[in-house]
Amino acid sequence: MIVIKDLVKEYKKNDNIIRALNGVTITINLGEYISIMGPSGSGKTTLFNIIGGLDVADSGTVEIAGLKLNKLKMNDLAWFRCFHLGYIFQTFNLIPTLSALENVMLPSKLQGVVNLKAMDEATKLLEAVGLADRLDHLPGELSGGQQQRVAIARAFIGTPKIILADEPTGNLDQVSGKNIIDILHRLNREKNVTVITATHDEAMLEVSDRVMHLDDGEMTIS
Numbered sequence: 001m002i003v004i005k006d007l008v009k010e011y012k013k014n015d016n017i018i019r020a021l022n023g024v025t026i027t028i029n030l031g032e033y034i035s036i037m038g039p040s041g042s043g044k045t046t047l048f049n050i051i052g053g054l055d056v057a058d059s060g061t062v063e064i065a066g067l068k069l070n071k072l073k074m075n076d077l078a079w080f081r082c083f084h085l086g087y088i089f090q091t092f093n094l095i096p097t098l099s100a101l102e103n104v105m106l107p108s109k110l111q112g113v114v115n116l117k118a119m120d121e122a123t124k125l126l127e128a129v130g131l132a133d134r135l136d137h138l139p140g141e142l143s144g145g146q147q148q149r150v151a152i153a154r155a156f157i158g159t160p161k162i163i164l165a166d167e168p169t170g171n172l173d174q175v176s177g178k179n180i181i182d183i184l185h186r187l188n189r190e191k192n193v194t195v196i197t198a199t200h201d202e203a204m205l206e207v208s209d210r211v212m213h214l215d216d217g218e219m220t221i222s
């Protein structure tokens, strides 16, 4: 379902070339929960950005549900991202002027879903992440763990095929982090959405179907 072949990505900075990905090849099945472990600088975010169509590789291919990302035109890629991918970042990236409910509804609005339907789905997702009583709160009025739960709800709206979560528990204490992992895992099972996380968090490994290790741009699978 996600077929990644021989990805190479280099960054050129002054006279230096940094090879962030050195021939990464992996296949991920629909509905899998994958954890990618790797030290700082090993290429995790680079890999996520390429899978998510936010950046392009120097060589190699990413194929999602039969679509080759590097063959899509800019416009088609933007629609693909909008309909099929959900992102969760380490720093929650919520819109500060929008309430929890409005933040979660935002992708639906971009998808052209009518307001009432979007509101209904967003409300249900916020209930599912335990924030039924925080719908009207702005991000600044929520704790870090609560903001990350809003980000999770937003990522799952419209039931994308894939959720990319780049160190989603990195900024949280252990209890809030475990809570986030449990929610991600439950939604992964209930909605059969593929979840790919980058993590340093051992608790994330317990719920994973497979753990992959990235080291200096090279992937090994355990």
Ligand SMILES: Nc1ncnc2c1ncn2[C@@H]1O[C@H](COP(=O)(O)OP(=O)(O)OP(=O)(O)O)[C@@H](O)[C@H]1O
Pocket (backbone or CB within 6 Å): 011, 012, 013, 018, 019, 020, 038, 039, 040, 041, 042, 043, 044, 045, 046, 047
């Ligand atoms: N835009 C860029 N220009 C130059 N070098 C970059 C750029 N982005 C990343 N790098 C380098 O590429 C390598 C991989 O970076 P990446 O952000 O993918 O690592 P990471 O595994 O996500 O690390 P962390 O766990 O700290 O988030 C690093 O050595 C980094 O310094």
Ligand SMILES: [Mg+2]
Pocket (backbone or CB within 6 Å): 044, 045, 046, 166
């Ligand atoms: Mg990173």
